[in-house]
Amino acid sequence: xxxxxxxxxxxxxxxxxxxxxxxxxxxxxxxxxxxxxxxxxxxxxxxxxxxxxxxxxxxxxxxxxxxxxxxxxxxxxxxxxxxxxxxxxxxxxxxxxxxxxxxxxxxxxxxxxxxxxxxxxxxxxxxxxxxxxxxxxxxxxxxxxxxxxxxxxxxxxxxxxxxxxxxxxxxxxxxxxxxxxxxxxxxxxxxxxxxxxxxxxxxxxxxxxxxxxxxxxxxxxxxxxxxxxxxxxxxxxxxxxxxxxxxxxxxxxxxxxxxxxxxxxxxxxxxxxxxxxxxxxxxxxxxxxxxxxxxxxxxxxxxxxxxxxxxxxxxxxx
Amino acid sequence: xxxxxxxxxxxxxxxxxxxxxxxxxxxxxxxxxxxxxxxxxxxxxxxxxxxxxxxxxxxxxxxxxxxxxxxxxxxxxxxxxxxxxxxxxxxxxxxxxxxxxxxxxxxxxxxxxxxxxxxxxxxxxxxxxxxxxxxxxxxxxxxxxxxxxxxxxxxxxxxxxxxxxxxxxxxxxxxxxxxxxxxxxxxxxxxxxxxxxxxxxxxxxxxxxxxxxxxxxxxxxxxxxxxxxxxxxxxxxxxxx
Ligand SMILES: Nc1ncnc2c1ncn2[C@@H]1O[C@H](COP(=O)(O)OP(=O)(O)OP(=O)(O)O)[C@@H](O)[C@H]1O
Ligand SMILES: [Mg+2]
Numbered sequence: 001x002x003x004x005x006x007x008x009x010x011x012x013x014x015x016x017x018x019x020x021x022x023x024x025x026x027x028x029x030x031x032x033x034x035x036x037x038x039x040x041x042x043x044x045x046x047x048x049x050x051x052x053x054x055x056x057x058x059x060x061x062x063x064x065x066x067x068x069x070x071x072x073x074x075x076x077x078x079x080x081x082x083x084x085x086x087x088x089x090x091x092x093x094x095x096x097x098x099x100x101x102x103x104x105x106x107x108x109x110x111x112x113x114x115x116x117x118x119x120x121x122x123x124x125x126x127x128x129x130x131x132x133x134x135x136x137x138x139x140x141x142x143x144x145x146x147x148x149x150x151x152x153x154x155x156x157x158x159x160x161x162x163x164x165x166x167x168x169x170x171x172x173x174x175x176x177x178x179x180x181x182x183x184x185x186x187x188x189x190x191x192x193x194x195x196x197x198x199x200x201x202x203x204x205x206x207x208x209x210x211x212x213x214x215x216x217x218x219x220x221x222x223x224x225x226x227x228x229x230x231x232x233x234x235x236x237x238x239x240x241x242x243x244x245x246x247x248x249x250x251x252x253x254x255x256x257x258x259x260x261x262x263x264x265x266x267x268x269x270x271x272x273x274x275x276x277x278x279x280x281x282x283x284x285x286x287x288x289x290x291x292x293x294x295x296x297x298x299x300x301x302x303x304x305x306x307x308x309x310x311x312x313x314x315x316x317x318x
Numbered sequence: 319x320x321x322x323x324x325x326x327x328x329x330x331x332x333x334x335x336x337x338x339x340x341x342x343x344x345x346x347x348x349x350x351x352x353x354x355x356x357x358x359x360x361x362x363x364x365x366x367x368x369x370x371x372x373x374x375x376x377x378x379x380x381x382x383x384x385x386x387x388x389x390x391x392x393x394x395x396x397x398x399x400x401x402x403x404x405x406x407x408x409x410x411x412x413x414x415x416x417x418x419x420x421x422x423x424x425x426x427x428x429x430x431x432x433x434x435x436x437x438x439x440x441x442x443x444x445x446x447x448x449x450x451x452x453x454x455x456x457x458x459x460x461x462x463x464x465x466x467x468x469x470x471x472x473x474x475x476x477x478x479x480x481x482x483x484x485x486x487x488x489x490x491x492x493x494x495x496x497x498x499x500x501x502x503x504x505x506x507x508x509x510x511x512x513x514x515x516x517x518x519x520x521x522x523x524x525x526x527x528x529x530x531x532x533x534x535x536x537x538x539x540x541x542x543x544x545x546x547x548x549x550x551x552x553x554x555x556x557x558x559x
Contacts, residue, residue: 049404051559075406085397089332101324102407 001063002027003152003183004048008057011043011207018043020207021057030174030184032194034292035204041187042082044204045156048185049079062151078145082156082187086129086137086144092116093125096143103148115143119173135166142173153177155186159193171197191288201288203295210295215288222246222286222294225260227267229253230279240270247293251279254290321407325415326422329389333423343385347378347431354497356438362502371435372523373496375451376516378431379424379459380490384483386420387466391479394470400559413554416467417547421459428455443527450526454536458519461543468550471557495520515542 004026011019019040024031033041046052048059050070058065064072086095096115100108116125119139129137138158145153158174159167167190175197178184188194194201195215203211203218211218223244231253237245243263246254257263260283271278351374355367363369390412393399402412436442443451466483473479493507494516500508511517518535525532 046400046559051400051403053558071406071408074404077404079401079404081397081400083397085401087328087332087398089335090328094331098324098328099405102321102402102405104320104407 004031004059004061004185006048006057006059009044009047009054009059010056011040011047011052012055018207019047019054022204022207022209024202024209024212026183026185026200028181028183029199030178030186030197032198032201033185033187033204034189034191034194034201034288035187036189039204040207041189041204042156043207045079045154045185045187049077049154050074076150077152077154078148078150079154080141080145080156080158082160084134084137084141086132086140088129091126091128092121092132092140092143095129095140096147099144100147105148108147111147115147118146118176119143120169135162135169138162138166138170139173142170146177150182152183152185155184157187157189159188159190167193191292195288203288203292205296211291218288218291219286222290223256223258224285225257225263225283226286226290227255227257227260227263227281227283229255229267229271229281231271232277232279233275235271235276236274238270238274240266243267246290247296249293254293256286256290321405321411322414322418324407325402325412326419329415329419330422333419343382344378344427344430346381347374347427348434350374350377351431351435352438355435360498362499365441367435367438367440368527369499369524370497371432371440372451372527373494373520374435375428375431375455375523376458376494376519377491377496378428379421379455379519380462380516381487382424382427383420383459383462384466384487386416386423386463387470387483388476388479389420390416390467390470391473391476395476403557403559408555409557410551410554413464413467413550417460417463420463420467421456424459424463425452425455441527447526447529450531451523454519454522454526454532454539457536457539457543458515461515461539461546464543464547464550468553471553490514490516495524515539518542 002025004024006022006024009019009022010017022044033044035041043052047054048061048066050066050073053067058067060066061073062076064076066073090098093112093116096112097108100112105111113122116122119142121136121139121143124132124136129140132140142158155174159170162170171193174184174186186198198215200214201218202209226246230251232251235248235253243255243257243266246256248254255263255267264281264283268278268281351367351371355370355374358366360366390399393402403409469482470479473482493510494514495511496516500511503511518538522532522535522539525535
């Protein structure tokens with residue numbers, strides 16, 4: 001029995017298909033659902049945690065059907081939503097104790113101390129949350145989720161808005177939980193985090209799984225080297241032997257090749273002939289970003305949120 | 319049961335830590351008592367303060383109950399509700415916890431109003447009469463808070479909840495028997511007042527203060543509260559976001 005199993009899980013909001021026939025199985029691992037804003041990550045988590053009824057398909061958590069056996073499903077999971085929700089008028093200890101009581105854990109006081117200690121909050125445990133930083137609040141939410149030792153932990157963007165050090169700590173905690181045998185289902189749109197810390201990754205785009213596998217497998221689907229070219233003017237996809245087009249992101253076009261050094265001049269030539277101006281070229285190893293770009297296909301512009309425009313806007317502000 | 323106590327404890331702790339809110343909810347009913355109860359020249363009774371006190375007590379409970387619905391609204395907006403709904407704790411205990419907190423808070427507030435009324439000259443009653451009064455107020459509090467909390471579950475945001483609150487609280491109060499007996503009301507108002515659930519609570523408390531036992535109004539209140547509670551519990555068990 002897998003910890004999480006979904007079959008053709010689908011959810012419509014009106015006419016909008018937020019999650020489109022998702023079929024997944026996750027067991028004893030850190031699984032990351034990776035995708036851009038609005039790709040359906042939160043919607044998936046809401047259905048798996050019984051907060052939202054699927055339009056179609058089915059899902060189970062620890063063998064219990066999310067629609068028919070809601071209470072059993074909720075007994076086996078903990079869920080930390082995307083938006084932080086901790087009571088700022090209560091202390092850290094009170095917040096965790098509150099959840100311990102709701103879960104009805106035995107020896108609550110000891111479990112609370114333990115959970116606070118794991119999240120390194122012991123010395124601030126009796127301060128009001130009002131005085132906590134964002135990273136501390138996130139760790140507190142994790143402590144709340146962990147008081148009852150769930151078999152499956154759902155974390156919706158656990159590291160959003162945190163600095164690099166705090167993100168790393170959260171991930172170390174998540175890894176430690178995984179070692180204890182917990183199944184962790186996280187969503188994120190940070191490719192590097194998924195790459196570094198997760199056992200398996202599902203890339204989701206517009207509600208569909210576009211690629212699924214371990215980060216290493218996914219990267220191995222590309223050839224050994226990735227060449228990124230900054231171009232100006234029009235770019236038409238072109239065919240060069242031994243070089244494969246990956247995708248385009250703004251003015252950056254990516255290719256992969258088995259031997260990048262040899263491919264560089266060939267590519268420069270071909271691009272020049274096709275009439276576009278090459279500003280710079282760089283050679284590196286594939287990352288999940290490239291996998292993403294290839295899987296999701298030629299996204300003309302990152303949907304909804306245009307980073308380049310945003311950057312220009314920021315520059316104008318200064 | 320565990321869940322109910324935990325949810326209620328959380329709300330009480332938060333309430334006691336926000337000192338301003340503890341006082342501010344009392345300003346309105348206290349003002350009514352003092353400025354209307356003491357100052358209004360009326361002919362139909364010699365002691366208007368004694369007449370209006372039951373109305374003000376119920377009004378205090380009404381506004382405590384209606385403003386209590388905002389608690390669930392905030393839990394929803396701030397994302398707490400999502401976390402609670404994902405817990406194995408029965409979902410109906412969210413509702414029951416809210417009802418007990420809101421009603422408990424209302425009873426504390428009505429006690430303060432009662433003390434103020436006594437201080438400015440209302441007649442002291444017997445312990446049994448106070449016991450009955452509290453029972454009626456509790457029943458009414460459960461009715462209003464269950465209703466308000468369930469409405470909040472369905473409204474979009476806090477603004478629409480605030481609009482709902484103002485839209486129903488004033489009309490309910492003015493079309494009840496709070497301010498005058500049915501005998502001096504114009505007949506159209508008397509008809510509405512007889513249908514208003516607020517009137518049943520007020521009439522019941524008034525009967526108690528006059529030394530009687532209000533079997534009729536209490537029965538109506540019991541049935542109404544039971545029915546509303548059953549519906550609201552059902553709604554909460556089924557809720558999804
Ligand atoms: N309550 C809702 N009503 C209507 N549409 C919704 C609702 N919630 C989400 N959507 C839509 O469903 C799609 C998927 O949303 P979802 O919140 O699952 O995305 P996400 O992957 O979690 O994005 P993000 O990274 O921004 O959190 C989006 O297009 C969104 O606009
Ligand atoms: Mg999301």
